[in-house]
Amino acid sequence: MFRKFALLTMAFGLTFMIGCGIVSPAESSAPTHPQALEQGRPTCSDCHGTDQMKNTRKTFASFNHTPEFVANHKFPASQDPQTCAACHAQSFCADCHSGKTSMLPSTKLGNRPDRVSPHRTGYLTSHRIDGKIDPTSCFECHGRANNEKCTACHK
Amino acid sequence: MMRHSRLALLATLVTGTAMAQGVAVSTTTIAQSWKQDTPGFAQGSFTPVTELVGIDVTKIGGQDALSLHLYAWGRTDLADQSSIEGKNAGNFSYGYLQYDFRQANASIKAGRVTVNQGLGPVAMDGVEARTDLRYGFTASGFAGTPVIYKNLSDNPQNEITFQKNVMFGGRFAWRAPKQGEIGISYLQEGSSAAQSLTIPEPVDYTRRQLGADIRLIPCSFVDITGRTVLNVADHQEPTSTESPNRIAEHDYKATIKATDSLSLAGTYTERNFYAFFAGTTLPSLFNRDEQGMVKATGASVTWAALANLQLVADVRRADRTAYGVTTRAGGDFRYSLPDAHILAGAGYHKVNAFSTLSVVTPFPSYSLSHSEMRAWLMADRGPLSASLDVIRLHYSSPYSNANLAGQGIESAIVGSLGYKPKESLKVSGDLTIEDNPLFRKQAMGLVRVEYRFGFASKGGK
Numbered sequence: 001m002f003r004k005f006a007l008l009t010m011a012f013g014l015t016f017m018i019g020c021g022i023v024s025p026a027e028s029s030a031p032t033h034p035q036a037l038e039q040g041r042p043t044c045s046d047c048h049g050t051d052q053m054k055n056t057r058k059t060f061a062s063f064n065h066t067p068e069f070v071a072n073h074k075f076p077a078s079q080d081p082q083t084c085a086a087c088h089a090q091s092f093c094a095d096c097h098s099g100k101t102s103m104l105p106s107t108k109l110g111n112r113p114d115r116v117s118p119h120r121t122g123y124l125t126s127h128r129i130d131g132k133i134d135p136t137s138c139f140e141c142h143g144r145a146n147n148e149k150c151t152a153c154h155k
Numbered sequence: 156m157m158r159h160s161r162l163a164l165l166a167t168l169v170t171g172t173a174m175a176q177g178v179a180v181s182t183t184t185i186a187q188s189w190k191q192d193t194p195g196f197a198q199g200s201f202t203p204v205t206e207l208v209g210i211d212v213t214k215i216g217g218q219d220a221l222s223l224h225l226y227a228w229g230r231t232d233l234a235d236q237s238s239i240e241g242k243n244a245g246n247f248s249y250g251y252l253q254y255d256f257r258q259a260n261a262s263i264k265a266g267r268v269t270v271n272q273g274l275g276p277v278a279m280d281g282v283e284a285r286t287d288l289r290y291g292f293t294a295s296g297f298a299g300t301p302v303i304y305k306n307l308s309d310n311p312q313n314e315i316t317f318q319k320n321v322m323f324g325g326r327f328a329w330r331a332p333k334q335g336e337i338g339i340s341y342l343q344e345g346s347s348a349a350q351s352l353t354i355p356e357p358v359d360y361t362r363r364q365l366g367a368d369i370r371l372i373p374c375s376f377v378d379i380t381g382r383t384v385l386n387v388a389d390h391q392e393p394t395s396t397e398s399p400n401r402i403a404e405h406d407y408k409a410t411i412k413a414t415d416s417l418s419l420a421g422t423y424t425e426r427n428f429y430a431f432f433a434g435t436t437l438p439s440l441f442n443r444d445e446q447g448m449v450k451a452t453g454a455s456v457t458w459a460a461l462a463n464l465q466l467v468a469d470v471r472r473a474d475r476t477a478y479g480v481t482t483r484a485g486g487d488f489r490y491s492l493p494d495a496h497i498l499a500g501a502g503y504h505k506v507n508a509f510s511t512l513s514v515v516t517p518f519p520s521y522s523l524s525h526s527e528m529r530a531w532l533m534a535d536r537g538p539l540s541a542s543l544d545v546i547r548l549h550y551s552s553p554y555s556n557a558n559l560a561g562q563g564i565e566s567a568i569v570g571s572l573g574y575k576p577k578e579s580l581k582v583s584g585d586l587t588i589e590d591n592p593l594f595r596k597q598a599m600g601l602v603r604v605e606y607r608f609g610f611a612s613k614g615g616k
Contacts, residue, residue, distance in 0.1 A: 022288050022289050022292075023258065023259045023261065023286055023287070023288055023289070024258070024259040024260075024286070024287040024288055024289050025258065025259070025289070026258065026259060026260075026287065027257065027258060028255065028256060028257055028258060028259065028260045028261070029260060031255060038493055039493065039496070039498070040491050040493070040498060050375060052332060052333050055260045055287055056330070057291055057330040057331065057332045057333065057336070058330070058333065058335070058336070058370070058372065059333055059372070059375070061375070062370075062372060062378060066410075066418065066457060067455070067457050067465070067467050067487075068408065068410050068418070068420045068455065068457065072380065072408050072422075074271075075368065075370065075380045075381070075382070075408075076370075077271055078271040078272060078326075078368065078382075079328070079336055079338065079368065079370060081271065081285075082260055082262070089209070089211060089224075090224055090226065090249060090269070091181070091209040091226050093269070093276070094226050094248050094249060094269075097269065097276045098246070098248045098278075099246070099248070099277070099278040099302055099304055100246040100248070100304050101246075102185075102205045102207060102228040102230055102244075102246070103185070103187075103205060107187075107601065108183075108185065108207075110544075110569050110571055110585040110587065110601060110603075111540070111542050111571035111573060111583050111585060111603070112533070112542070113500070113531035113532075113533060113542055113543075113544040113569070114498050114500070114531070114533055120529075120544065120546055120567065120569070121546045121548070121565060121566075121567035121589060121591065122565065122567065122589045122591040122593060122594045122597070124193075124591075124593045124594070125558065125559070125565055125591045125592050125593045126548065126565070128558050129508070129523045129525065132475075132478060132508075132511055132523060133473060133475065133478075133481045133506075133508055133523060134449050134451070134473050134475065134481075135428075135440075135441065135449075136426040136428075136431055136449055138440075138441075139431065139432060139435070139441050140274070142437070142440075143432065143434075143435045143436070143437065143441050144277060144434060144435060144436050145277075145278070145302075145304045145306075145436065146304070147304075147306050147436065147437050147440075148238065148239055148240060148304070148306055149238075149239070150306075150437060150440055151239070151306050151307060151437065152239055154437065154439055154440040155439060
């Protein structure tokens with residue numbers, strides 16, 4: 001028993017020491033953006049030019065909120081979540097990406113037509129068309145959760 | 156177990172808040188009202204009231220690094236029941252303690268967190284940690300139990316709960332200075348195979364996914380990003396002649412910045428239903444046995460014609476094995492006048508889609524082709540704000556498509572007025588008027604009260 005405990009302690013200690021040795025010594029980036037930004041989608045390179053963002057090793061320009069960036073934001077959100085967190089609280093993501101939402105994002109954000117939110121208008125009609133064209137677009141939100149209303153018809 | 160978790164969370168919230176130096180609370184109360192007269196659905200008058208609460212507690216115990224984040228909502232119906240869940244409903248969306256280390260962008264989150272790896276964000280009760288390593292490497296990992304929502308009747312719901320008993324995975328990546336990143340990730344949800352039940356369940360709700368992602372910026376004007384996800388689970392395969400494709404998804408995008416104001420982008424997406432729909436909690440809708448796929452290619456041109464005017468033209472061609480090809484093409488523009496606090500946009504897209512077989516109408520098939528139009532405007536002046544959103548859809552086969560009941564036009568107008576008497580309080584009201592084939596004419600009202608106190612240095616502009 002004692003031998004097992006000693007071996008486990010040694011293994012943990014060794015892993016811990018190796019882990020500390022390979023962890024980057026760089027200082028963490030600022031948790032929040034130091035200045036307030038103007039309304040609308042930010043263009044990081046306007047202020048930061050071609051500089052490299054600390055820790056992410058990418059340029060600030062690669063986070064410019066262009067239409068392509070917004071449409072494919074799942075990639076930077078997965079690779080650099082801390083960069084998103086510098087400006088966006090988690091609740092910003094939860095407006096749409098929540099396992100179970102209180103209402104359609106487009107209803108909750110009815111006063112924010114600038115924000116991308118699907119299902120504006122009575123989507124019940126259109127979903128029969130969109131679902132046939134590409135059901136994988138429905139799956140990302142409704143495939144594993146948030147599908148109570150789906151089960152009313154799709155049992 | 157659930158009760159103990161809630162008590163622990165409540166205790167953490169109370170003690171954490173008491174010891175904190177920074178607390179930001181945002182609450183949004185939304186009261187809605189509409190009448191339902193949709194053919195095929197129960198008629199009713201609905202007035203649900205929803206309360207959404209977000210709490211961010213920072214500098215707990217005086218430490219910059221420790222914070223607590225919570226978000227939840229609850230709804231009650233003052234008139235008829237608006238949801239199949241009952242007259243009262245709610246959800247605890249996320250709630251976690253986070254510790255940020257001063258070094259290596261390392262952080263640990265514990266509680267209900269959202270995991271971004273694998274296919275789509277997914278909620279988990281557990282621990283998630285990440286750190287940067289030397290020489291540009293980075294590592295993250297998570298372990299816990301997936302959050303399961305009650306969607307189905309008791310039997311399949313019990314099967315889901317039984318199978319999705321654990322969740323773990325991680326991501327390991329390497330970053331080259333200014334040139335991008337490559338990463339591999341793994342996600343497993345559930346360890347109890349359906350076959351191990353006393354009475355084997357034909358539907359397997361577990362999933363195991365192995366992913367590879369890339370961000371490549373070989374020069375300042377080229378940016379390539381994307382991922383490939385494989386289904387590596389040992390699921391029972393459908394009874395058919397050929398083995399299903401194990402590639403859940405290829406999703407790639409390349410952007411070329413031709414000039415400071417002009418960029419071109421191309422996308423390629425391939426999703427195989429058998430692998431992509433693995434782990435679904437709604438197999439009757441997301442049918443893995445179909446074994447088909449959607450393959451899509453797209454292109455767009457973005458032109459910042461002026462500093463405050465952006466034009467986008469785009470086209471996307473999607474090919475679904477079982478049905479056929481769809482092309483969606485059109486354009487959008489976005490205009491802003493920051494000094495006047497005005498934002499505006501408009502767009503038009505034409506969707507040329509295949510025909511699908513009719514079941515109940517005398518017509519053998521109907522087309523899914525349609526046009527989409529939208530224009531919107533937002534403005535604010537002092538404490539007042541206003542927005543207008545106009546949407547119109549034209550369907551090509553209103554008479555042969557039984558779903559449209561002869562009505563070829565769908566339209567909606569959403570108008571909103573807001574008043575912000577002070578920085579922490581905003582009251583707004585929305586009125587939606589819709590005319591569509593299912594709802595016919597419908598008006599919906601909404602009153603929204605947003606209140607923030609404490610200080611919030613970020614979040615959802």
